Amino acid sequence: MVAVVANKRPPKGLVPRLKKALQALMEELGVGDKAVTVILTGDRRLRALKRAWWGEDEATDVLSFPHYEPEDPFLPPHLGDIWISLDTAGKQAKARGAPLEEEVLVLSAHGLWHLLGHDHAKEEDWEGFRRVQERILTL
Template identity: 60%
Template sequence: MAQVNLVVHTPAPRGLGSQLRKAVQGLLADLGHPDKTLTIVLTDDQEIRALKRQHWGEDAPTDVLSFPTYEPGDPFMPAHLGDIVISLDTARRQAAEQGHSLVQEVKVLAAHSLWHLLGHDHDSEADWEGFQRVQARILEL
């Protein structure tokens, strides 16, 4: 079974971590990667803003960042896919704006970021189909 390491740097609602871990493990299995691991960090806007500034040179918070452990297209995919960092501050705002739960928003962000870790990007409209598919699937898990 896939291993999802969860690191919580900011207060999170009770049960969020276990629901997220279970859904991401299920999604990894559905995508044919049941033996992979990844780390998800739940943090706040201040920390994610610092990471975005450090790694992308942009001084603004964001909802989610992906840090893969390998180069997309590399034929060797390591056991540990990488790290996903999610701002619960931004996720809360987005959930409220869209009228759904924080758990749903965090699952969608995790699925989106996982798809990046698996080497996909959204450079074209056609590329978005994969993101939409995994984001919809994680809500079923």
Template identity: 45%
Template structure:
């Protein structure tokens, strides 16, 4: 399985496959690491995927101001949030010839506020890298149709995030 990950950083115009800098704070995760993580996660979640050998995902690392604007525009909530996901396919979308062809399947975009991730990492007592991985896993599950409208589905989703993080060597306590 191959994952083509497009990492965008709203703070500078560097190419997407270089280490990302957010002003004074460097993102502690290289683009190759992101790609490895997403590939591993998609292998674990393969039963929920359209059967393809190549998947594409957009990942944008941004600040509170940009994510607040996106949250207001698309969710009508004028406040910053930690992660937004923009799926390209409907959950029960039937496989078509176009999807099953040789082209990569674009799953959608994940947008993460690094500002929010820093605050949450500090509150949770873990590293920024751990928080960014947690939020990326959460965003990926949303791209694949997971949601958490109630406590039961939220716990199921949190447990799945824990499984995904454990698969890449990050251990988080889910309570």
């Protein structure tokens, strides 16, 4: 199950498409019986979270907060939260010449990949990031 909380007004039609596409991606990845929450907000909130958790005082596009330790032998019913800044996503979409909706889908897939225990430090994870980010756009 995918729950979406919008602290900032998303573009019309984004929330239903996001729920549908992320749920389909979760099914393909074998975690369709799990839940995630996606929070759509702005730069100020993501900057505060990044400062509190990573010690970096800057806005970012997406942060993931798993509700378990990735090394645990089981996955809990709720995998965690994916926070997306609509401000930064909008800037990135504009720079790529893409719609904001598409950027948010890509960021949600990226966040899900993190919730499943993958990170940027491992070279083999980069292919997975690219693959799930491309796949969500076709769902």
